[in-house]
Amino acid sequence: MSDSNRRTFLKLSGGVLGGMFAGSTVVAAERTDRFVVTGKDVPADLEIVHEMPEVDVTVVRGSEKxxxxxxxxKKYAPDVDIELDEPVEPTDVSELDDGAPEDPLSVLQWDKDVQNIDSVHERTRGEGTRVAVLDTGIAETHPDFQESLNVELSRNFTGDGGDHNPRGVQYHGTHVGGIVAADDNATGVVGSAPGTDLVDCRVFEALNGGASFGDILAAITYAARIDADVANLSLGAYPFPKKGNGKFYGGAINEVMTHANSExxxxxxxxxNDGADLQHDGNVISLPAxxxxxxxxSATSSVGFDPxxxxxDNPGTAPTSYxxxxxxxxxxAAPGGDTPAGGGTPDLVYNAFPQAAADFFGFDRPYVYLAGTSMAAPQVAGAAALVKSENPDYDANQVEAALKRTASVPDGEDKAYFGAGFLDVEAALDG
Structure with a gap:
């Protein structure tokens, strides 16, 4: 099936399964050739795509019959494909007004400023930790991943014949990975935890390709297997029904996620990014969120940031429109960026972009503005690596507890947008 036909099919099928996102709104379709199954024993009479002996879940290829x-x-459901559909077009720094800075470009990173990342790096840069990023792939040739990216452990879970690097002009994973761990090398941008061991787990296929639910489950299990302290998932599905196949998918991912956490x-x-009230949205659920x-x-943004x-006008704690x-x-809640009411781009999040994508879009440099909860999640993933670095004996629950305990809801803001509160990295380092 051609890319264009595949894309049309997915969009037409999305009405049945609900929207899916990779930090954005995307669409989904059930597959007829792959299934996620549960059972005590590996189904040896079927072709195994992903074997996960740690959990009671396997991905197989074959007909439903x-x-x-x-x-x-024991139980099964069709595997599901999801597809990226970004809410904000990539925007280059060269499109800003006169005065746009030369390298280093970290001055454009209001998202790091509001977290006081420069001060945090005087204590730790995330050394001794490992973060896995499940996404479209991280470009290993990018100048900001020459120290942090662990190429040997990085994997492609899609079976599309490539390695972990993004295919075509896929860029989402490179941007997400940069927010976590872009090298602090006096050029370009800097990540929250440049000292971490960054592992790329590509779960999205080539250009216009999707990510399957089964591949995501396998990548989560792999992250736990290689002792990743944190796994970032700037992806998901919404709304999944709580009944029928939705109940099966929820059960499968809950088992995998519980295992990862225990490890x-x-x-x-x-x-x-649906602008949805997940607390009062009826008999549906967002997975894996x-x-x-x-x-x-959730995502916040600055307001009127001048690079x-x-x-x-607001340092970066305002809930975004989406x-x-x-x-x-x-x-x-953490910085994810938003389009300013008056237009422009500085309130978006600036970070790494593959050179192939920069060439395709005609950008001068391999860096770009994007926005979404996709950009907010890796801020927290990087912060978690920093906390773990300072507290190596912490387990996953203790790292999360430190982040939640030290967060706070900004004055005048609605707690529904913040949960425990806005991320406070410095306070979290002290527990």
Whole structure:
């Protein structure tokens, strides 16, 4: 099937399954050739795509008739493909007014300023930790990943024939990875935890390709297997029904997420960009954001940030126009960026961009402005690595507790958008 036909099919099918997002609104379709199954024994009579012996979940390839016939299968549901659909077009720094800075570009990172990342780096840069990023792939040739990216452990879970690097002009994962751990090398941008061991887990296929639910489950399990302290998932599905296949998907991902958490891997997940009240949205659920042991992150933004003066009307704690919310559904809020009411781009989040994508879009540099809960989640993932670095004996729950305990809801803001509150990295380092 061609990319264009595949894209049309997914969009037409999205009405049945609900919207899915990778920090954005996307669409989904059930597959007819792959299934997620549960059972005590690996179904040896089926072709195994992903074997996860740590949990009672396997991804297999075959027809539904073959799956039904397998004596090893207890329950099953079709695997699901999801597709990216960004809410904000990538924007280059060259499109700003006169006065846009030259390298280093970290002066454009209001998201790091509001977290006082420069001061935090005087204590720790995340050394001794590991963060896995489940996304579209991180470009290993990018100048800001020459120290942090662990190429040997990075994996492609899609089966599309490539390695972990993004295919075509996919850029989402490179931007997310940069927010976590872009090298502090006096050029370009800087990540929250440049000293962490960054592992790229590509779960999205080539250009216009999707990410399957089964591949995501396998990547979460892998992150736990390699002792990742944190796994960032700037992706998800909403709204999933709580009944039928939705109940099965919820059960499968809850089992995988609970296992990862028990192994010490904190799962940081984008809350989604539907502007939805997850607390009062009826008989539906957002996965994996509302899954077991997940730390769901909503997005905030600066207001009127001036990259020349560094001044803003709001430092970065205003809830964005698109973020999902819900007091018991959202764990923390963090900078994700938003389009200013008067237009422009400085209130978006600036970070790494693959060179291939920069060439395609005609940008001068491999860096770009984006916005979304996709950008907010890796702020927390990086902060979690910093906390773990300072407190190496902490397990996943203790790292999360430190982040929640030290967060606070800004004066005059609605708690439903913040959960425990806005991320406070410095305070979290002290527990």
């Amino acid at each position: 073959e799956v039904k016939r397998s004596k090893a299968v 010490g891997t904190l799962l940081v997940i984008a809350a989604g 509302e899954g077991a042991q997940g730390l769901a992150v 020349v003066t560094g001044e803003a 973020t999902n919310y819900g007091t018991n559904a959202v764990t923390l």
